[in-house]
Amino acid sequence: xxxxxxxxxxxxxxxxxxxxxxxxxxxxxxxxxxxxxxxxxxxxxxxxxxxxxxxxxxxxxxxxxxxxxxxxxxxxxxxxxxxxxxxxxxxxxxxxxxxxxxxxxxxxxxxxxxxxxxxxxxxxxxxxxxxxxxxxxxxxxxxxxxxxxxxxxxxxxxxxxxxxxxxxxxxxxxxxxxxxxxxxxxxxxxxxxxxxxxxxxxxxxxxxxxxxxxxxxxxxxxxxxxxxxxxxxxxxxxxxxxxxxxxxxxxxxxxxxxxxxxxxxxxxxxxxxxxxxxxxxxxxxxxxxxxxxxxxxxxxxxxxxxx
Amino acid sequence: xxxxxxxxxxxxxxxxxxxxxxxxxxxxxxxxxxxxxxxxxxxxxxxxxxxxxxxxxxxxxxxxxxxxxxxxxxxxxxxxxxxxxxxxxxxxxxxxxxxxxxxxxxxxxxxxxxxxxxxxxxxxxxxxxxxxxxxxxxxxxxxxxxxxxxxxxxxxxxxxxxxxxxxxxxxxxxxxxxxxxxxxxxxxxxxxxxxxxxxxxxxxxxxxxxxxxxxxxxxxxxxxxxxxxxxxxxxxxxxxxxxxxxxxxxxxxxxxxxxxxxxxxxxxxxxxxxxxxxxxxxxxxxxxxxxxxxxxxxxxxxxxxxx
Numbered sequence: 025x026x027x028x029x030x031x032x033x034x035x036x037x038x039x040x041x042x043x044x045x046x047x048x049x050x051x052x053x054x055x056x057x058x059x060x061x062x063x064x065x066x067x068x069x070x071x072x073x074x075x076x077x078x079x080x081x082x083x084x085x086x087x088x089x090x091x092x093x094x095x096x097x098x099x100x101x102x103x104x105x106x107x108x109x110x111x112x113x114x115x116x117x118x119x120x121x122x123x124x125x126x127x128x129x130x131x132x133x134x135x136x137x138x139x140x141x142x143x144x145x146x147x148x149x150x151x152x153x154x155x156x157x158x159x160x161x162x163x164x165x166x167x168x169x170x171x172x173x174x175x176x177x178x179x180x181x182x183x184x185x186x187x188x189x190x191x192x193x194x195x196x197x198x199x200x201x202x203x204x205x206x207x208x209x210x211x212x213x214x215x216x217x218x219x220x221x222x223x224x225x226x227x228x229x230x231x232x233x234x235x236x237x238x239x240x241x242x243x244x245x246x247x248x249x250x251x252x253x254x255x256x257x258x259x260x261x262x263x264x265x266x267x268x269x270x271x272x273x274x275x276x277x278x279x280x281x282x283x284x285x286x287x288x289x290x291x292x293x294x295x296x297x298x299x300x301x302x303x304x305x306x307x308x309x310x311x312x313x314x315x316x317x318x319x320x321x322x323x324x325x326x327x328x329x330x331x
Numbered sequence: 332x333x334x335x336x337x338x339x340x341x342x343x344x345x346x347x348x349x350x351x352x353x354x355x356x357x358x359x360x361x362x363x364x365x366x367x368x369x370x371x372x373x374x375x376x377x378x379x380x381x382x383x384x385x386x387x388x389x390x391x392x393x394x395x396x397x398x399x400x401x402x403x404x405x406x407x408x409x410x411x412x413x414x415x416x417x418x419x420x421x422x423x424x425x426x427x428x429x430x431x432x433x434x435x436x437x438x439x440x441x442x443x444x445x446x447x448x449x450x451x452x453x454x455x456x457x458x459x460x461x462x463x464x465x466x467x468x469x470x471x472x473x474x475x476x477x478x479x480x481x482x483x484x485x486x487x488x489x490x491x492x493x494x495x496x497x498x499x500x501x502x503x504x505x506x507x508x509x510x511x512x513x514x515x516x517x518x519x520x521x522x523x524x525x526x527x528x529x530x531x532x533x534x535x536x537x538x539x540x541x542x543x544x545x546x547x548x549x550x551x552x553x554x555x556x557x558x559x560x561x562x563x564x565x566x567x568x569x570x571x572x573x574x575x576x577x578x579x580x581x582x583x584x585x586x587x588x589x590x591x592x593x594x595x596x597x598x599x600x601x602x603x604x605x606x607x608x609x610x611x612x613x614x615x616x617x618x619x620x621x622x623x624x625x626x627x628x629x630x631x632x633x634x635x636x637x638x
Contacts, residue, residue, distance in 0.1 A: 144625035211621045234617035238631045253628050255621050308615055310541035314518045314562050318451035321560050321637075324545045328635035330628075 038319050040290035041303065045326030048296055051242040051249055052329060061249065063096040064159050066109065066148040069141040070096075073160030073249045081120060088112045109149035110136075117155045128154050128247045131191050137163055138207040143253070150207045157248030163204060166215040167254045167301040168233060170200035170223070170261050172279065179282040179309070181302070182267055184223065184274040186295065193295040197288060200267055200277065201225065202254075202298070211235075211255050222274055223267035225259075233259035236308060239300050239327050253330075256301055282311055300327055345626050347597035348610065352633030355603055358549040358556055359636060368556065370403040371466050373416065373455040376448040377403075380467030380556045388427060395419045416456035417443075424462045435461050435554045438498050444470055445514040450560070457514045464555030470511060473522040474561045474608040475540060477507035477530070477568050479586065486589040486616070488609070489574055491530070491581040493602065500602040504595060507574055507584065508532065509561075509605070518542075518562050529581055530574035532566075540566035543615060546607050546634050560637075563608055589618055607634055 051058055051073075062079050064072035074082070074097050082089040082097060090098050103109045121129045131154045138147035139161050156163050170182040184198040203218035205211065212235070219230035237256040242249065261267075267277040280288075286306060289299045304327050306312050307320075314320040358365055358380075369386050371379035381389070381404050389396040389404060397405050410416045428436045438461045445454035446468050463470050477489040491505040510525035512518065519542070526537035544563040549556065568574075574584040587595075593613060596606045611634050613619050614627075621627040 143628050213622075235619070235621050235627075236615055236617060238621075238628045240628065240632065255627075308543050310543060312542070314542050314545075320542075320562075321450050321545045321547065325547065325635055325637040328632055330632040 034316070037287070037290045038317060041323060042319055042326075044290075044296055044299055045241075045323065048241040048243050048300060049326060049329045051244045051251075057244055057249075061160065062092050064161070065096045065098045066139070066141075068098075069145075069148075071139050071141050071148060071159075071161060072156075072251070074158070075160070075244070075248055077125070078158045078248065081123065081126075082116070085116045085119075088116050106147065106149055110151070113149065113151060117152055126158065126247075128157055135204065136207045137161070137204065147207065153204060153206075157250050160242075160249030160251055162251040162253060165202060165204045165252065165254045166211060166218065167199045167202040167239070167256050167298065168215060168219065169256065169258045169301065169305045170225070170267065171258070171282070171305075172261050172263050174263065179311075180279050181282055181285045181305075182223075182261065182277055182279050183285065184267070185276050185278065187273055187275050190273060195275075196295045197293050197298065198274070198295050199298045199301055200259075201230075202301075205255075212257075215255075215257050219259075221271045223277065224270045225261075225265075225267060229261065229265065230259065233257040237304050239297070239304050240330050241297070241300065241327075242329065252297065254297065254301060256304060258305065282306070286311060303327065341623070344594070344597045345624060348630060349626055349633075351597075351603055351606055352548075352630065355548040355550050355607060356633060356636045358551045358558075364551055364556075368467065369399050371468070372403045372405045373446070373448075375405075376452075376455075378446050378448055378455060378466075378468060379463075379558070381465070382467070382551070382555055384432070385465045385555065388430065388433075389423070392423045392426075395423050413454065413456055417458070420456065420458060424459055433465065433554075435464055442511065443514045444468070444511065454514065460511060460513075464557050467549075467556030467558055469558040469560060472509060472511045472559065472561045473518060473525065474506045474509040474546070474563050474605065475522060475526065476563065476565045476608065476612045477532070477574065478565070478589070478612075479568050479570050481570065486618075487586050488589055488592045488612075489530075489568065489584055489586050490592065491574075492583050492585065494580055494582050497580060502582075503602045504600050504605065505581070505602050506605045506608055507566075508537075509608075512562075519564075522562075522564050526566075528578045530584065531577045532568075532572075532574060536568065536572065537566065540564040544611050546604070546611050547637050548604070548607065548634075549636065559604065561604065561608060563611060565612065589613070593618060610634065 057075055060076050061073040063070045064074050099109055103112050120126055133153045135153040136150040137153050137156055139149045139151050140147045172180050182200045184200055186196050186198050188194045201218040201222045205214050216227050216230045219225035236258050238253055240253040242251040364382055367383050368380040370377045371381050410419050427433055440460045442460040443457040444460050444463055446456045446458050447454045479487050489507045491507055493503050493505050495501045508525040508529045512521050523534050523537045526532035543565050545560055547560045549558040
């Protein structure tokens with residue numbers, strides 16, 4: 025390629041990365057539903073955002089949800105404990121599963137996610153994972169960058185190809201292991217468990233993974249509001265180690281030179297939040313140069329959006 | 332210490348770090364002057380925030396600044412080029428140096444900073460460095476984490492102690508090298524220059540520094556609004572290398588085990604933005620554990636605040 029072609033390819037890459045970050049933070053953009061969402065409050069503290077179409081469904085359950093007031097929806101007075109709140113809301117959600125319009129609930133997981141104003145706060149209640157987007161409740165997870173360094177110092181990264189039968193993002197590229205943080209399970213513990221289950225990485229290797237970042241974003245689609253924070257770990261894998269398909273969520277694993285991975289980030293072949301996790305890796309490990317990448321700071325900002 | 336004492340010490344450390352991040356982002360907090368600031372716009376794009384006390388002074392210069400309109404201040408119509416804008420505003424600033432209330436201009440530096448909506452945009456004008464806080468214009472800089480790794484893997488960090496005659500933050504701890512990004516100077520070029528000038532780190536060593544992050548924040552004080560973005564580099568220094576005082580901005584350098592540096596971060600002994608740069612290093616290099624640090628995600632968010 026000529027140097028002009030190289031520049032044009034870099035510009036196209038940068039533009040696609042910006043598009044990815046904008047899409048994954050579209051809840052913050054002008055024109056999003058944010059202005060019309062109601063705050064979901066427990067004990068006066070905001071724990072989520074309820075889109076208007078959900079808020080109107082909730083008015084059917086006056087024994088659980090108070091009528092919207094001052095831009096907020098809160099729980100009825102008697103629901104004053106972790107257990108009472110969780111069970112009352114879960115009963116509503118089980119009833120709402122019949123609603124055609126709430127397709128997210130068709131993916132009911134029976135996984136309890138903690139609901140709290142901030143990660144450092146004690147949980148106010150738990151909520152079924154598939155329902156969290158209806159309430160814009162923040163979900164936490166772990167993602168692992170699994171990479172190798174050759175004797176000459178070349179970095180390569182292991183990527184998973186999601187199974188075609190996955191409910192979300194079938195067939196797309198993914199990090200080598202990732203998973204949601206369920207109520208009462210530790211962060212590293214979740215990471216080690218996902219390593220074992222998804223990629224058959226034994227605990228003795230997975231334990232060496234190092235926490236290095238969080239990646240945070242909030243997007244919306246017709247189903248609801250997805251506020252997410254991923255705890256990011258890096259794991260240098262032995263050169264002779266190969267991840268192996270574990271629980272069937274993955275069809276296969278491949279290892280690619282880091283510059284190939286970088287190119288793929290700007291395509292539709294990556295699950296979007298996994299592309300963000302890899303982008304964060306590229307920045308932290310100096311594979312992006314602030315003197316030649318004009319959007320360097322915008323990339324960093326886009327990886328760490330919080331309301 | 333008993334394990335209870337250890338826990339209490341950790342809690343106190345975490346609270347102090349949160350306080351630091353809140354202080355450095357106080358422009359975003361409820362009760363800040365933000366609601367009363369005027370947007371500073373050039374060609375319809377916002378390039379800063381003008382505090383009310385500055386806006387009222389600017390009304391004295393109707394040939395340069397239009398009267399505030401729709402919450403914004405913009406330049407007069409004829410000022411339609413980089414040079415014209417820069418020179419007209421500079422003339423105003425030179426006049427305003429006589430104002431007792433504008434103490435920041437007493438630290439006039441004769442350093443030209445670029446003014447632009449975003450770092451990726453072409454600059455709209457330049458502005459004298461000491462005046463940028465009057466217009467809430469974003470300033471960019473570089474900061475270097477200089478560290479060593481012993482044969483047994485122990486990480487230590489070199490810190491500078493600022494000269495007692497420095498105009499800002501005299502006598503406080505600082506990163507081993509840092510400096511502002513002047514108009515038309517590259518990021519790595521600035522870093523290498525500051526390494527040489529401040530710490531006598533030769534270019535052959537400084538060139539090995541690796542870009543790894545940005546740290547962004549906006550704070551206000553009685554003088555104005557400080558919106559800043561620091562490009563962060565890490566440099567592993569040879570074990571037998573010692574930084575040496577260069578241009579007199581530093582009184583001396585010391586090397587400390589990383590856990591000592593971590594403790595110091597939560598004290599008033601650190602220049603606040605340098606403490607943020609070290610905090611980012613601690614997170615990226617796994618010296619903070621998300622399972623035991625409840626504010627992990629808030630720390631990451633606080634290091635990357637942008638409007």
